[in-house]
Amino acid sequence: MPYRSVDRRRVLAAAALGRSLDEPGALPGDGELLRSVIGEILDVSPHLIVIDTPDGREERLVIAPWATAWRGEAVAPADLPPGAQVIIRALRSGRVVDRIWADITRITGVIQSVGSGSGDRTMELYCGPHRGRRTVVIPYRASGRLRVRHPQFEPGYLFDAIGVRENGVAQARLPATSQPPYRWTAVPEPPPGYSGAQSRISGTATWSDAFDHDEQGAAYPMLERSDADCQDAGVSCTGLPYLALGSMLNVRNVCAGRTSVLPIVACGCLAGRFCDRCLECGTSPRGRIVELSATAFVELGGDLTKGCFNARVGLG
Amino acid sequence: MLTTIAAAQLPVLAALLAAGALAKVRTAVNESEPGALSRLGPAALVVERWRLPALLGCAAGEVVLLVGLMLTGHSLFRWGAATFFAVSTYVLWELRRRRPDVGCGCFGEVSAIPVGLRSLGRTMVLTAMAVGTVWTPPVPGWAVVAGLTWSQLAAVAGGLLVLAALSPEIEEAAARLRHRAPCEQRPLDPSTALSRLRSSAAWRAHERLLSSTEPVDSWRELCWRFFVYPGHSHAGDPADVVFAIYLSGRHPAVRVAMVDAAGRPIEIGSLQESIPVSA
Numbered sequence: 001m002p003y004r005s006v007d008r009r010r011v012l013a014a015a016a017l018g019r020s021l022d023e024p025g026a027l028p029g030d031g032e033l034l035r036s037v038i039g040e041i042l043d044v045s046p047h048l049i050v051i052d053t054p055d056g057r058e059e060r061l062v063i064a065p066w067a068t069a070w071r072g073e074a075v076a077p078a079d080l081p082p083g084a085q086v087i088i089r090a091l092r093s094g095r096v097v098d099r100i101w102a103d104i105t106r107i108t109g110v111i112q113s114v115g116s117g118s119g120d121r122t123m124e125l126y127c128g129p130h131r132g133r134r135t136v137v138i139p140y141r142a143s144g145r146l147r148v149r150h151p152q153f154e155p156g157y158l159f160d161a162i163g164v165r166e167n168g169v170a171q172a173r174l175p176a177t178s179q180p181p182y183r184w185t186a187v188p189e190p191p192p193g194y195s196g197a198q199s200r201i202s203g204t205a206t207w208s209d210a211f212d213h214d215e216q217g218a219a220y221p222m223l224e225r226s227d228a229d230c231q232d233a234g235v236s237c238t239g240l241p242y243l244a245l246g247s248m249l250n251v252r253n254v255c256a257g258r259t260s261v262l263p264i265v266a267c268g269c270l271a272g273r274f275c276d277r278c279l280e281c282g283t284s285p286r287g288r289i290v291e292l293s294a295t296a297f298v299e300l301g302g303d304l305t306k307g308c309f310n311a312r313v314g315l316g
Numbered sequence: 317m318l319t320t321i322a323a324a325q326l327p328v329l330a331a332l333l334a335a336g337a338l339a340k341v342r343t344a345v346n347e348s349e350p351g352a353l354s355r356l357g358p359a360a361l362v363v364e365r366w367r368l369p370a371l372l373g374c375a376a377g378e379v380v381l382l383v384g385l386m387l388t389g390h391s392l393f394r395w396g397a398a399t400f401f402a403v404s405t406y407v408l409w410e411l412r413r414r415r416p417d418v419g420c421g422c423f424g425e426v427s428a429i430p431v432g433l434r435s436l437g438r439t440m441v442l443t444a445m446a447v448g449t450v451w452t453p454p455v456p457g458w459a460v461v462a463g464l465t466w467s468q469l470a471a472v473a474g475g476l477l478v479l480a481a482l483s484p485e486i487e488e489a490a491a492r493l494r495h496r497a498p499c500e501q502r503p504l505d506p507s508t509a510l511s512r513l514r515s516s517a518a519w520r521a522h523e524r525l526l527s528s529t530e531p532v533d534s535w536r537e538l539c540w541r542f543f544v545y546p547g548h549s550h551a552g553d554p555a556d557v558v559f560a561i562y563l564s565g566r567h568p569a570v571r572v573a574m575v576d577a578a579g580r581p582i583e584i585g586s587l588q589e590s591i592p593v594s595a
Binding site: 008009011012013015016017018190222224225226227234239240241242243244245246247315 | 498500501503504506533534535536537538540542544556558559560571572573574575579581
């Protein structure tokens with residue numbers, strides 16, 4: 001079945017069921033609206049950062065005195081190298097820098113092979129039918145930290161880490177979650193639905209850098225396989241309802257009290273395999289229910305280095 | 317009187333042994349995910365590669381006892397059953413102490429509920445029943461079943477009731493039967509929805525507006541499936557005709573709308589059914 005645009009589906013579904021058209025974007029909630037700005041650093045000083053955005057504009061942002069930066073470890077914003085790709089959480093309509101993540105990447109996938117040796121190790125990962133394979137380097141100095149949360153460095157087990165891109169190579173630095181104890185094909189069954197479908201489902205929301213630059217969207221695990229053209233879709237350990245590419249999700253960050261309406265733009269076939277919890281504020285119910293683009297995650301108040309937030313997700 | 321009751325427990329024991337062996341074999345055959353056995357019964361107490369053999373060994377023991385009890389009246393099998401249930405009681409007690417999170421696995425994966433006093437009580441009652449049969453006349457189980465008197469039948473029913481009251485599995489099985497996954501969470505075949513659409517009145521009413529009977533897009537949202545067809549409006553402008561079919565029920569609701577290229581809905585009814593009046 002040919003798949004047309006996400007926007008068109010939204011319009012057609014709203015017309016057929018007499019629904020109102022939800023416009024994507026942040027809903028007013030607690031606190032000031034956050035903006036995310038992405039781009040490449042052209043110049044940085046202790047008080048000002050100049051970046052080149054993907055659409056070719058030059059943005060000059062004031063760095064707040066409390067602002068911090070991350071590039072493999074916590075650094076001062078002024079120490080970031082020019083040329084680094086950054087995601088900035090900005091306040092005041094996107095003029096004041098609150099937090100900077102430089103060259104950050106998230107490596108989520110199924111372990112295919114692990115290089116032997118005692119020093120830096122190379123790991124080959126399968127990242128789903130749409131994202132293909134990735135190679136990640138596990139530096140010796142980060143391996144202890146990773147192995148504590150990922151005891152199984154064996155083919156077939158899931159891997160989820162946050163790292164930095166250096167010279168085009170992804171280097172894992174922090175574990176993004178505790179590794180599920182099962183192989184990726186053995187996801188636990190969802191509990192029986194005792195009382196129909198719930199309109200809001202709680203679980204954990206994570207981010208991924210597999211979206212297009214600046215894309216505000218989400219990947220959702222529970223899509224019909226025939227619709228999403230993805231044989232790995234439709235698996236989750238939470239009782240999730242079926243939705244489609246183009247459905248609008250109402251994603252609430254329970255920790256920060258922020259809500260956004262985001263379209264489903266991708267199949268979260270690997271996110272559904274993780275039956276983990278988020279400990280960002282209290283313990284979330286089990287199950288990764290949505291994977292957000294980095295910009296959407298930042299605008300919802302998430303911290304990219306923590307990797308998740310407790311989320312409540314509903315339709316529209 | 318006591319002898320009558322004790323003798324009547326032989327069919328009860330046989331039924332329990334048969335159900336246990338069957339459920340264990342079923343669980344071992346259907347083992348969908350590795351690690352499922354680590355949450356079940358005595359298998360959880362042994363290392364991983366011995367788990368399946370432990371489960372199957374347990375089932376084999378039950379089958380041997382079942383056959384022995386039913387076909388012979390030899391006291392060896394009666395003592396064997398008593399020993400089996402006594403050892404089971406000890407194992408469950410040990411399991412409860414060492415792995416309070418795992419189920420007893422007595423009836424395979426249905427017994428995934430952590431071992432409680434009821435499961436323990438059940439094996440104790442079974443042990444008592446088995447010990448009781450040792451002092452009854454040495455007749456094979458089939459002969460007992462064939463010659464059941466009314467009083468013995470009542471004793472069988474009583475034994476089964478006591479065991480049912482001590483079985484947490486029954487509630488779990490009932491809950492699984494009663495609560496199917498709601499429609500939103502069930503995978504449903506698009507071709508079923510398409511055939512429901514083709515037989516609906518909405519399809520017949522709008523078929524002439526379609527320029528092709530092959531959908532150009534289809535997707536599912538919650539309990540609705542959408543099909544989009546290229547078509548044209550009454551005025552002749554190109555438009556998309558979208559059908560939404562509810563996925564539950566034999567004659568589901570079908571909604572239809574027409575949307576032009578710019579995304580505006582087009583009125584398709586020749587006459588409005590009701591004219592809104594504002595006071």
